[in-house]
Amino acid sequence: MKIILYHNHNCSKSRKCHELLKKKNVEFELRNYIKFQLTSNEVKEIVSNLAGNIDEIIRKNKEFDLGLFESKLRLCEFIYENQKLLQRPILFYQKKYWICRPPEKALEILGIK
Numbered sequence: 001m002k003i004i005l006y007h008n009h010n011c012s013k014s015r016k017c018h019e020l021l022k023k024k025n026v027e028f029e030l031r032n033y034i035k036f037q038l039t040s041n042e043v044k045e046i047v048s049n050l051a052g053n054i055d056e057i058i059r060k061n062k063e064f065d066l067g068l069f070e071s072k073l074r075l076c077e078f079i080y081e082n083q084k085l086l087q088r089p090i091l092f093y094q095k096k097y098w099i100c101r102p103p104e105k106a107l108e109i110l111g112i113k
Contacts, residue, residue: 013102091110
C-alpha cells in the first residue's frame, strides 16, 4: 500500500513525524512540498479526500474563516497560492489524506505501536 508523507522540513511536527516513520522502518515516499510546490491537482486531491474535518486544513495559528470560501474549488485555489499555510504533516494512506497532529497519529493510522 502506497504511503506518502507531505512534509515541510521547516515544521517541527513534520520533522517529528518523518523521524517516527523512519524509526519504525515504514516504507514511504517523502513529498517536500516546500522545495517542490504541490500542483493544483494535488491540492484538489488532498482537499477532496481529507479524512476528518476540512476546517483543519489551514494552520490553526492563522486567522481564517473557512466559511469565507464559497466552494472547495476556491479553498483549493487559496491553498495552492499559499502552500505554507497548509497544515502539516499530511499522510496519504488507503486513498485518504490524514493531518498528523500530533505526529504520533501517523503510527496510529498505519496500525503501528
